[in-house]
Amino acid sequence: MILNLSEEMVLRKDRQKSDGYKWLCTGCRDGTTPPSLSVRASSLFAGKHLSFLSFLLLAERWANHPGDSGAKVAADVGVNQETVVEHYELFRDVCSLWIEHHSSVTKIGGPGEVVEIDESHFYPRKYNRGRWHRATWIFGGIQRGSRNVFMVPVERRDWATLSEIIYANVADDSIIMTDGYFRLNDTAQSYVHYYVNHKFNFVNPEDDTIHTQSIEATWGSLKRSLKHLAGIRKNMFQGYLDNYVFRRAHNNQDILQNFLFWMIIFYEPQP
Numbered sequence: 001m002i003l004n005l006s007e008e009m010v011l012r013k014d015r016q017k018s019d020g021y022k023w024l025c026t027g028c029r030d031g032t033t034p035p036s037l038s039v040r041a042s043s044l045f046a047g048k049h050l051s052f053l054s055f056l057l058l059a060e061r062w063a064n065h066p067g068d069s070g071a072k073v074a075a076d077v078g079v080n081q082e083t084v085v086e087h088y089e090l091f092r093d094v095c096s097l098w099i100e101h102h103s104s105v106t107k108i109g110g111p112g113e114v115v116e117i118d119e120s121h122f123y124p125r126k127y128n129r130g131r132w133h134r135a136t137w138i139f140g141g142i143q144r145g146s147r148n149v150f151m152v153p154v155e156r157r158d159w160a161t162l163s164e165i166i167y168a169n170v171a172d173d174s175i176i177m178t179d180g181y182f183r184l185n186d187t188a189q190s191y192v193h194y195y196v197n198h199k200f201n202f203v204n205p206e207d208d209t210i211h212t213q214s215i216e217a218t219w220g221s222l223k224r225s226l227k228h229l230a231g232i233r234k235n236m237f238q239g240y241l242d243n244y245v246f247r248r249a250h251n252n253q254d255i256l257q258n259f260l261f262w263m264i265i266f267y268e269p270q271p
Contacts, residue, residue, distance in 0.1 A: 009037065019052065044267040050087075054079055058087045063256035066247075067228050092239035094259060095246035097266045102249075103150070109174030114144040116215040117166065117178045119157065122223070122237070136237055138222075139165055141176075142215045147248050149218060151241045159184075166191075177212055221248075 009023040023037040040046045045055070057077045061068060070088075074081045109115040121135040139162055140151035150169040154161065163184050170176065172190050180197035196204045196211055204210035222244050250258050 011039070044263070050079070050083060055087070058084065059091065059259060060256055062088055062091045063259055066225070069228075089236070089239065091259065092243045094263050094266060095242040096239060098246055098262050099242050101266075103169065107169055107171040108141065108143040108146075108148040108150060109176075110171045111173040112175065113171075114175045114177060114209075115141050115170050116144060116212045117141040117170075117176055117182070118212050118215040118219070119154075119162075120219040120223075122226070136234060138219075138241065140215065140218070141166070141170060142218050144214050147251060149245055149248060151222075151245060153237055153241070177210055179212060 008027075009025045011021055012024040013020060014022040017038070019039050021039050023039060023041065025035050028035050038046075040048070045052070050058075054077055058073070058079070061073045061077065065073075068076075070081045070084045073084050077084075117140070119137055119139045121137050137154050137157055138151055139154045139157070140149060142149045150165075152165050152169075154165070159182070162182065166176070166184065170191070173192075175192045175194065176184070178193070178195045180195045182195065184191060184193055194204070194207075194210045196202065198212075202211060202213065222241075225244055226240060246258075247255060
């Protein structure tokens with residue numbers, strides 16, 4: 001809902017309101033501004049019945065106790081599991097918006113920076129009969145010596161598709177290191193490209209700085225972070241990837257504070 005407010009409103013206590021406050025217009029005379037509004041009006045919380053305290057408790061559990069089950073979080077906060085699922089999805093949406101915002105501003109790597117690139121497969125939730133869904137392939141890269149990464153689910157793994165992902169996420173003049181199977185397409189964008197053939201060596205025998213061990217370790221870290229979920233629906237996979245990248249970028253520190261900061265930025269109430 002977008003509000004047409006021609007007068008300034010002030011915050012006032014109101015015991016009759018479930019939140020204890022309301023927005024009050026003290027000088028409304030033109031009929032275009034309502035005399036009072038819920039503090040939730042035109043915000044992320046509009047139409048929701050969850051208390052602000054419960055929302056913050058859920059955000060704290062998501063930020064600081066990512067391994068807790070939905071049942072445990074629901075019991076501890078005093079809400080049902082559906083509420084936990086709904087809000088955890090919202091929290092991951094904030095991570096996705098953060099990645100979208102930052103990737104539109106900057107790419108990983110840069111002149112003289114090493115970017116290791118690799119792919120790995122993940123298995124979504126099982127069918128009812130115990131058979132796995134088809135593997136989801138993730139293509140990604142890490143700027144060596146930093147926490148900067150990109151991760152993209154891919155349906156097609158041909159060189160043209162993967163090259164386009166690299167061009168979209170890796171800055172020009174980066175030093176790219178990959179497995180020997182991968183060759184970048186010719187392009188006006190400039191990269192220095194080294195590779196190691198994993199069929200024979202995991203580190204280039206002639207130069208031990210040429211390897212992809214950092215991105216391979218990152219795949220292991222990602223898989224461990226997802227293990228407690230016992231499978232993920234394919235349409236939710238991107239959200240979990242973005243959740244991992246967001247936490248990694250912030251070094252798994254002050255996640256709640258960073259989440260709330262960016263939530264306010266991305267979900268600023270519309271006047």
